Amino acid sequence: MLNLKSKLTDYTESEFFRFLQEFYEDTDTNALPDDEFDDxxxxxxxxxxxxxxxxxxxxxxxxxxxxxxxxxxxxxxxELKRWYTEQGLPCFKD
Incomplete structure (x- = not known):
């Protein structure tokens, strides 16, 4: 399981990439029963x-x-980097 942070700017880009991988890649959590995985x-x-x-x-x-x-x-x-830059807002910690 991941260590979730309270703000996007608390994540480095690589940490947030790892977070996103949970949606896209086969990870250990894929072995969870269907209901637990959905939750x-x-x-x-x-x-x-x-x-x-x-x-x-x-x-x-x-x-x-x-x-x-x-x-x-x-x-x-x-897209996050593009949009945050366009808004003049900080994005990732690094």
């Missing part, structure tokens, strides 16, 4: 929405094509 992913999706101020929210993960990005952790990171 885990729901918790992560809620956390994403809480720490990311992007107007598209978790659609960046679950509906990337509607956001104009590829379906990958890398694309989410790039």
């Amino acid at each position: 885990y992913i729901s918790t992560l999706a809620k956390h994403f929405t809480e720490v990311v101020n992007h107007p598209k929210g978790n659609a960046l993960i679950f509906h990337p094509s509607t956001c104009g990005i590829n379906d990958s952790s890398e694309a989410v990171i790039q």
Whole structure:
């Protein structure tokens, strides 16, 4: 399980990439029973929405094509960096 932080700026880019990998890659959590896995992913999706101020929210993960990005952790990171820079806001700790 991951150590969730209270703000996006508390994460380094590589830490947030690892967080996003839970949505995209086979990880140890995939061995959880279906209900537990669904709860885990729901918790992560809620956390994403809480720490990311992007107007598209978790659609960046679950509906990337509607956001104009590829379906990958890398694309989410790039979009967050682009949007936060455009807004003049800090993004990741590093």
